[in-house]
Amino acid sequence: MGIQVRRRAAARWQGPVATGVGHIRTASKAVDSDYSLRSREGEGAPLNTNPEELIGAGLAGCFAMSVANQLEQAGHSDVEVDANAVVRLEETDAGFRITEIALSISGGAPGLGDDEFARIADQAKRTCPVSLALAGTTITLTQVKAVR
Structure with missing residues (x-):
């Protein structure tokens, strides 16, 4: 069989969706960032992913x-x-x-x-x-x- 790859990532959420915050990270640590409902909204949103x-x-x-x-x-x-x-x-x-x-x-x-x-x-x-x-x-x- 050919190449098999498994990559890992994890996320944690705290609080109500409207005001809460999450944190997402990859095992490689290339991504290690907060995220939130507001980060999806564009203009004026927090600088998170x-x-x-x-x-x-x-x-x-x-x-x-x-x-x-x-x-x-x-x-x-x-x-x-x-x-x-x-x-x-x-x-x-x-x-x-x-x-x-x-x-x-x-x-x-x-x-x-x-x-x-x-x-x-x-x-x-x-x-x-x-x-x-x-x-x-x-x-x-x-x-x-x-x-x-």
Whole structure:
């Protein structure tokens, strides 16, 4: 079997959702930040992260890496890729939902034309692991323990 990776992250929430605060961190300590309902609101919000921003960062990072990998596999060198993701969270009749993630990408490599870059970017969007996870992933609870 090929490569298997397990990465860990943790979150803690305190207080009512409207006024409370959470803290999120990754095992690598690359992310170690507070988050709150207000951090989702944009203008005038605290300078903290939020789950949608982290999803966008994860997707943009995976997408950029996937495009770079496919460019290299197509024989290109000196690859440079910049990807951005805009995650839309909306309140629907069924509750809050991420309804859209808009990806944009720029970059390339010497000798790479627009058509080939567009084809590779589309392939990467359909095959990067984070894109696949966001398309529909079964989520299971492996341990549930109430602690106070």
